[in-house]
Amino acid sequence: MEKFIINGGKSLNGAVSISGMKNSALPVLFGTILTNDICIIENLPNISDVRVSLDILASIGASIKLLNSTTIVIDTTGVKPKSPPLELVSKLRASYYLLGAMLGRFGQAQVGQPGGCDFGNGRPIDQHIRGFEQLGARVSYESNAAITLTATNGLKGSFIYFDIASVGATINIMYAAAFAEGTTVIENAAREPHIVDVACFLNACGANITGAGTTTIRIKGVKKVKGCTYCIAPDMIEAGTYIIAGAITKGTVRVDNVVPKHMEAITAKLKEANVPLEIGDSYITVLPAENLRCVAIKANPYPGLPTDMQPQFSTLMTVANGMCTVSDGIYSSRFKYTEHLKNMGANIEYDERRALLQIFGVSELHGATVKAPDLRAGAALILAGLAAKGTTTVTNVELVERGYDHIIEKLLSLGADIKKERF
Numbered sequence: 001m002e003k004f005i006i007n008g009g010k011s012l013n014g015a016v017s018i019s020g021m022k023n024s025a026l027p028v029l030f031g032t033i034l035t036n037d038i039c040i041i042e043n044l045p046n047i048s049d050v051r052v053s054l055d056i057l058a059s060i061g062a063s064i065k066l067l068n069s070t071t072i073v074i075d076t077t078g079v080k081p082k083s084p085p086l087e088l089v090s091k092l093r094a095s096y097y098l099l100g101a102m103l104g105r106f107g108q109a110q111v112g113q114p115g116g117c118d119f120g121n122g123r124p125i126d127q128h129i130r131g132f133e134q135l136g137a138r139v140s141y142e143s144n145a146a147i148t149l150t151a152t153n154g155l156k157g158s159f160i161y162f163d164i165a166s167v168g169a170t171i172n173i174m175y176a177a178a179f180a181e182g183t184t185v186i187e188n189a190a191r192e193p194h195i196v197d198v199a200c201f202l203n204a205c206g207a208n209i210t211g212a213g214t215t216t217i218r219i220k221g222v223k224k225v226k227g228c229t230y231c232i233a234p235d236m237i238e239a240g241t242y243i244i245a246g247a248i249t250k251g252t253v254r255v256d257n258v259v260p261k262h263m264e265a266i267t268a269k270l271k272e273a274n275v276p277l278e279i280g281d282s283y284i285t286v287l288p289a290e291n292l293r294c295v296a297i298k299a300n301p302y303p304g305l306p307t308d309m310q311p312q313f314s315t316l317m318t319v320a321n322g323m324c325t326v327s328d329g330i331y332s333s334r335f336k337y338t339e340h341l342k343n344m345g346a347n348i349e350y351d352e353r354r355a356l357l358q359i360f361g362v363s364e365l366h367g368a369t370v371k372a373p374d375l376r377a378g379a380a381l382i383l384a385g386l387a388a389k390g391t392t393t394v395t396n397v398e399l400v401e402r403g404y405d406h407i408i409e410k411l412l413s414l415g416a417d418i419k420k421e422r423f
């Protein structure tokens with residue numbers, strides 16, 4: 001068990017380099033299965049979700065070599081269509097990408113139920129399953145709850161209309177349809193930058209995918225693809241988290257190696273909240289935010305404000321002037337951090353019927369011992385600790401390290417007083 005101890009109330013200042021995007025690195029790693037070849041993946045974030053994904057791939061026969069701390073060579077020629085260990089698969093959400101990738105390459109897949117953060121809605125994968133069925137796969141469930149997909153007569157391109165613009169389902173159908181006979185059209189596809197990143201990776205391998213980044217994606221089945229060298233795009237959520245670290249501590253923080261276009265919803269909302277920003281071609285600098293104001297936070301699918309930034313924005317709002325509401329159009333009850341922020345002096349009310357928070361800004365937070373309920377909520381509590389007067393202890397930080405590369409080192413480089421302890 002690990003905890004972070006933060007002595008808060010210090011301005012953060014300096015520059016931090018943003019790592020590769022978790023939610024594109026994980027699907028790209030599983031997507032290498034489709035190539036039956038050697039891929040070089042660059043700009044991989046050094047996070048525990050990547051390490052678990054590599055363990056899963058090794059367990060089914062991939063061979064992996066680290067070229068340096070952010071680059072790997074992965075050879076998937078030895079991958080067999082077998083079920084990976086449940087204790088690994090259940091550690092992360094992204095293991096569901098094995099379904100599409102194995103189905104696409106072998107016409108069969110058997111994978112245990114994925115894990116990941118709990119947002120109170122069970123995180124169903126019915127859209128993935130329905131899409132696989134529409135491509136011609138038969139779906140069954142084993143007694144140990146593993147999902148089994150078989151396409152004895154091959155997969156055929158189809159028209160798939162998602163009820164919900166799901167990131168995972170969009171990527172999984174791109175994988176399953178990569179070699180399907182004919183053309184698959186996904187309507188109401190998710191549009192997140194990681195969808196585009198994954199489609200670019202697949203196309204670099206020889207797939208034929210158009211429309212990624214729009215609501216209509218077309219996948220023309222090809223006979224085979226080959227390995228490629230691919231560099232993962234920067235993580236807009238990590239970048240947004242460090243920008244808020246600067247804003248909430250009234251410091252000057254520059255995030256380097258970002259794609260500002262991916263972050264327009266985040267930067268627009270920050271500007272509305274009176275956070276001064278300088279936006280360059282590949283960097284964003286936050287300048288001292290002396291007059292923060294409360295603004296409505298509504299998380300929605302891209303190009304809306306990302307749900308993965310909602311807890312961090314709520315934390316910023318706890319010390320802004322005025323009152324605002326927070327709602328989440330993707331995970332309507334992703335608010336498990338609320339009680340912890342209240343323990344630190346935040347004034348927040350939860351309106352369960354309308355599934356929204358009402359935040360009344362206070363002049364300062366104070367230190368407390370709090371527990372990270374999930375990855376982004378944990379990051380939000382660290383932000384609160386950086387701003388709070390006194391000492392904050394955040395436990396359960398293993399969850400935060402699933403998605404933030406060298407977070408302690410990066411915060412120390414900005415002048416934070418933070419350390420990690422085991423207990």
Ligand code: EPU
Nearest residue numbers: 023093094123124125126127128164166167168330331375
């Ligand atoms: N949904 C369904 N049925 C489905 C699929 C999704 O009802 O078959 C619902 C979900 O329950 C949710 C909404 O649709 O309410 C959107 O879910 P989506 O499928 O887009 O999410 P995901 O693929 O499970 C990914 C990220 C999440 C991120 C969401 C939304 C990965 C591994 N996870 O999850 O990342 O919040 O997209 O952008 O890519 C995080 O990084 O902290 C994180 C939770």
